[in-house]
Amino acid sequence: MSVLRACRWLEQALTRVELGAALLAFAGMLALSVADIVGRNLFHATLPGGDLVLRQLVLWVALPGAALAVAAQRHLHLDPANLAARPAWQKLTAIPFNLAAAFVCALLTQAAWVYWQDEWQYQSAEAVWLAWLGLILPIAFGLLALHFLLRAVLAMQEPDKAA
Amino acid sequence: MTTLLFIVLALVGLPLFIVLGAAALTATHEAQLDPALLMVEFARLAASPNLVAIPLFVLAGAVLGQGGAPKRLVRFFNALLGWMPAGIAWVAVLTCMVFTAFSGASGVTILALGGLLYPMLKHEDYPDKFALGLITSGGSMGLLLPPSLAVLLYGVVAQVNIGDLFVAGLLPTALLFVMVGAYALLRGARGAPRHHFRLRELTLAARASWTDLLLPVGVIGGLAGGFLTVAELAACTALYALLLETLIHREINLKQLVWVVHEAAVLVGSLFIILGLSLGLTNLLIDAQVPMRLLDWVQAKVTSPLEFLMWMNLALLAVGCMMDIFSAIVIVTPLLLPLATHFGIHPVHLGIVILANLEIGYLTPPVGINLFLASQRFKKPVFAVFRATLPFLVVLLVWLLLLTYWPGVSLWGLG
Numbered sequence: 001m002s003v004l005r006a007c008r009w010l011e012q013a014l015t016r017v018e019l020g021a022a023l024l025a026f027a028g029m030l031a032l033s034v035a036d037i038v039g040r041n042l043f044h045a046t047l048p049g050g051d052l053v054l055r056q057l058v059l060w061v062a063l064p065g066a067a068l069a070v071a072a073q074r075h076l077h078l079d080p081a082n083l084a085a086r087p088a089w090q091k092l093t094a095i096p097f098n099l100a101a102a103f104v105c106a107l108l109t110q111a112a113w114v115y116w117q118d119e120w121q122y123q124s125a126e127a128v129w130l131a132w133l134g135l136i137l138p139i140a141f142g143l144l145a146l147h148f149l150l151r152a153v154l155a156m157q158e159p160d161k162a163a
Numbered sequence: 164m165t166t167l168l169f170i171v172l173a174l175v176g177l178p179l180f181i182v183l184g185a186a187a188l189t190a191t192h193e194a195q196l197d198p199a200l201l202m203v204e205f206a207r208l209a210a211s212p213n214l215v216a217i218p219l220f221v222l223a224g225a226v227l228g229q230g231g232a233p234k235r236l237v238r239f240f241n242a243l244l245g246w247m248p249a250g251i252a253w254v255a256v257l258t259c260m261v262f263t264a265f266s267g268a269s270g271v272t273i274l275a276l277g278g279l280l281y282p283m284l285k286h287e288d289y290p291d292k293f294a295l296g297l298i299t300s301g302g303s304m305g306l307l308l309p310p311s312l313a314v315l316l317y318g319v320v321a322q323v324n325i326g327d328l329f330v331a332g333l334l335p336t337a338l339l340f341v342m343v344g345a346y347a348l349l350r351g352a353r354g355a356p357r358h359h360f361r362l363r364e365l366t367l368a369a370r371a372s373w374t375d376l377l378l379p380v381g382v383i384g385g386l387a388g389g390f391l392t393v394a395e396l397a398a399c400t401a402l403y404a405l406l407l408e409t410l411i412h413r414e415i416n417l418k419q420l421v422w423v424v425h426e427a428a429v430l431v432g433s434l435f436i437i438l439g440l441s442l443g444l445t446n447l448l449i450d451a452q453v454p455m456r457l458l459d460w461v462q463a464k465v466t467s468p469l470e471f472l473m474w475m476n477l478a479l480l481a482v483g484c485m486m487d488i489f490s491a492i493v494i495v496t497p498l499l500l501p502l503a504t505h506f507g508i509h510p511v512h513l514g515i516v517i518l519a520n521l522e523i524g525y526l527t528p529p530v531g532i533n534l535f536l537a538s539q540r541f542k543k544p545v546f547a548v549f550r551a552t553l554p555f556l557v558v559l560l561v562w563l564l565l566l567t568y569w570p571g572v573s574l575w576g577l578g
Contacts, residue, residue, distance in 0.1 A: 022428035023421065026222060029215065030405075033398030037391070054394075055209045058435070061218045062208065065432020066180070068425060075178035075433050080485050083176050093176070101181045107188050107198065115202035134209075137202055 004157040011150050014143060015071050018064035025060035032057070049129075056133040063140030070147035098152035105145035112138040165189055179490050180436045187444040194447065201443035208439050212394055213319050218431045219397035220310045223404040224266040225427040227375075230408030230415050233262060233275045235372035241283075242368040246360035251287045252297060252347030255280045256340055259301030261379055264308035273302040273536045281541060293351040296551035297343075299537040300559065303525035304339060306488075306518055307332030309382045310400065313488055313521070315393070316438070317514045320496045324511075325393050326386045330576035331511045333383075335519065338572060339562050346558050374407050434489050445497045454501050461502055468506040472567050475499065476520060483524020487532060491521050508570075515573040519563050526552050526559070 032047070032054045039046045069075045083089045116131070116138050123131045166186075173182040184201075191198045208214055227233075240254040247253055258280065263272045277298050284294035306313050309329040318325035369376075378400060385396045408415045415423065448454065465471045482491050496517065503513040525533040528549060538545045566572055 019421070019425055019428070022432075023424050026218070026424055026427070029219060030398055030402055033215075033219070033395055034402065037395050037398070051212075054215055055212065058214055058218060059206075059209050061428055062431050062435035062439075065428030065430070066436040067432070069429045069433040072429055074429050075180060076437060076487055076490055077176050077178050078173050078485055078487075078490075079176035080174060097177055100185075101178060104181050104184045104188065108184050108201070111188075111198035112202045112205075114197070114199040115206070118199065119206075134206065137206065 003153065007150050007153050007157070011071055011147070011154075014147065015068060018067045018143065021064040022061050022068070025057045025064070029054060029057045029061070052130060053133070056130070056136075059136050059140075060133075063136050064143075067140060067143040067147055070144060070151065073151075094155035095152050098148045098155060102145045102148035102152060105141055105148060109138055109141040109145055112141045174485075180433075180440055183437060183440040183444055187440055187447060190444065190447040190451075194450065196447075200446075201440065204443035204446050205439035207442055208435060211319055212392065213315065213325055215394035216310070216325075216397035217312060217315050217319075217434075218427065219394070219401040220265075220312060220315065221431050222424070222427040223310075223397070223401040224312075225423045225430070226401070226404040226408050226415065226420075227262075227378075228266050228275050229419060229423050229426075230404075231412055232265075232375045232408070233258075233279060235368075235375050236261060237276065237279050237283075239365075239368040239372040239376065242361065242365040246358050248357065249344065249348040249352035249355065250358060251283055251355070252289070252351055253340075253344045255284060255297055256301055256304065256343050256347075259298070260305030260308060260336060260340065263301075263303060263305035264311050264379065272305075273298060273533060273540055277302075277537065277540045287356060288354045289351050292551045293347075295537065295541060295543065295548060296553070296555050297347065297351065298541075299533050299548055299552045300343075300526055300555035302533045302536070303522045304343070305336065306522045307336050307515065309379070309386055310397065312434075313492060313518055314514070316434075316489060316492050317496060317518060320438075320493055321500055321510055321514060323514060326389070327511050327577060328514055329383075329386050331515055331573045332518075334572050334575055335515055335562070335566050338565065339559075342558050342562055343555065346554065350554070374411060378403065437490055438493050441493045448497075454498060457498060458501055458505060462505070465506075468508060469568065471502065471506045472508070472516070475503075476516070476563065476567055479517060479520035480523060480527070483521045484527045484531070486524070488518075488521040488524060491524070492517070509574055509577075511577065512570045512573045516563075516567050519559075519566050523556065523559050523563060526556055 032050050036046050036050055036054070066075075077084075083093075116134055119134055120128075120131045169182050169186045169189075172185075173179060187201050188198055191200060236258050237254065240258050241251065244250050244253045244257065255276075259272050259276060262276055266272055266275070280301075281294055281298050284297065285291065289297075305311065309332075311329075311332070314328050314332060315325060317323070318328050381403070382396060382400060385391045385399070386393070391399065405420075409420065461471070465474060479491075479495070482495055486494070499513065499517065500510065503510065525531055526549075528534060528545070531549075534545050534548050534552070537543070537548045541548070
């Protein structure tokens, strides 16, 4: 398998996993919200820890969503001169921009990993599942770094399509 | 020097969250702090109960946009208001406003409704320039209505009651509706034919769209009545929209639903990653006393609240020209809030003024996203679209002045 095909395959596989995670997180948010409303109004009780999980699921929608946005090239940017519309500019910047972005994301992954280890260490035994849910932070920043790296490799392999 | 480099990198098109992340990492390095502190702030995204509402409202908007709601709403408002002088123009403004509130002003309004409303306006002999300008500017006009994403985001960032913000946005939106409608009456509808009111068509249209019309009524009622929290309301809205488009109207199948979730996740992801990283950066800026120094500087230059509001408007219009609305809210609000508090400006009033400014930013080059979307949608040059929106831009600027210097329009519901 050529590097190009391998990169494309990996990007598609990652996108499917991220979309699956976002889909499940959305479904979980809806189910927990409904359970909360029904439980509170009809049974005067709510799911234990339901609110905490619901809030954590925001990260489980947002962070895979951010990774999907890299693959879809839909991250917010300023670009007041509308440089993105110029193929020559895109061709020139695709590799350095994606590599720089991958580097920043790698540093953020490291920061997120250190943060998660601290959380894990100081979490009480009853709330250790919350730390597991928090694992999305280092994983997602790692995925972002990988996506940008793949984009850079794809731009190297097929410079005309990067433009 | 480093700050200048980051600004240049942002201006040449590096994703904003990368620039913010790099700036925050550099700031922690310079302050000899552990970069893990940035993630402490990032994880606060999971601490705000109101933030849960944003992904769910985005999902609801994406479902409605992909489904048949735009068509049904246009038909209903046309049957309701189409008989009035400049009827179709009123219909266009109202439909755009309602739809923008649900679609999060992400440009979906122009894409989803433009194809329906633009031909309708042309068919009624409205000048091409007027029709183009109305649809383009209409794409951001419902930004203050519940459940607008921009209002939710401002509420979260400024820690202001979201219900108060939504109530505060009702009168300004009604005022804008009247102002744009009046302009249409005076300028656009000169040759437009009048139609008779047809009760049968209204009944049929209402029967087809009553389920859609329940949504804004339910959201406003739920917020005003305090029956549900904002997050619960968002969950109910998303579920309702899903049921409506998948089971009742059957406009969205399973494959399309996966695409809708993809679109919603991309929008939420691209927004929240900026929000999470800017929380960390803002904290570092506060540690470095940047807002305090900014306050000292402004105090030395500006003496009255009116003067402050004038300078703030000019600065925000400039920001709106350069930045998309969500990034601007996240970055600008923490800097403006202490200044506004110092000058005795209510945070709800401040929010409405900030959002009104940024609403205008949708139409101002070089980053007026609505100009580009309309240019693509209607196959017109961007400059032609900009020229067509100019009269509406003037109406919006007059509206902004009214909102800025007449706080009662925003604060009427706060007692």
